[in-house]
Amino acid sequence: SAVISQKPSRDICQRGTSLTIQCQVDSQVTMMFWYRQQPGQSLTLIATANQGSEATYESGFVIDKFPISRPNLTFSTLTVSNMSPEDSSIYLCSVVETGVYNEQFFGPGTRLTVL
């Protein structure tokens, strides 16, 4: 199974600033995703990170707020821009290994607190 790392693991940021979260996978994967998990809530898909093209955003999420890069098949970044306390969440990167079964693996998450 894919091994996924995220940086930073946690951060405390001031309102109005931006934070870039990195996601590194130990193997080439086709699909990479970014999720948000607000306190006490389930996971919400932010976007699909597409290699070589713009990310595909889910309803309620926009590129200006959550710009995403995916320069190659093992790496992606998510930026949380102009942060407010409502952005305080765990942000998770995930990859799908598609074979006989779809299987999704998650990174350890980035715990963000915005003051």
Add this chain to the structure above:
Amino acid sequence: AQKVTQAQTEISVVEKEDVTLDCVYETRDTTYYLFWYKQPPSGELVFLIRRNSFDEQNEISGRYSWNFQKSTSSFNFTITASQVVDSAVYFCALSENTGNQFYFGTGTSLTVIP
């Protein structure tokens, strides 16, 4: 409409009791995949099991077992002889054959009391 429903928000059991976590799903696809993930207090999501729609055999892995019933669109998870280390939030998820999105339930927070 919610594609994955976990009606139990919080469950508390005493250590060594058995506990079943319910999951009901909704899909029009004939091919789909169901998952359970565990999220301990540390926050990472741990993959527990995947089941495809063509395989209704129940599965047992140690103290964990899963009951897949297509007739009731349910994929319930039972922990036998629960332990304190089982305390976590458990998420059920659905992946349809069309598209790559995973749909997560709202999670069930399990507390095992020593």
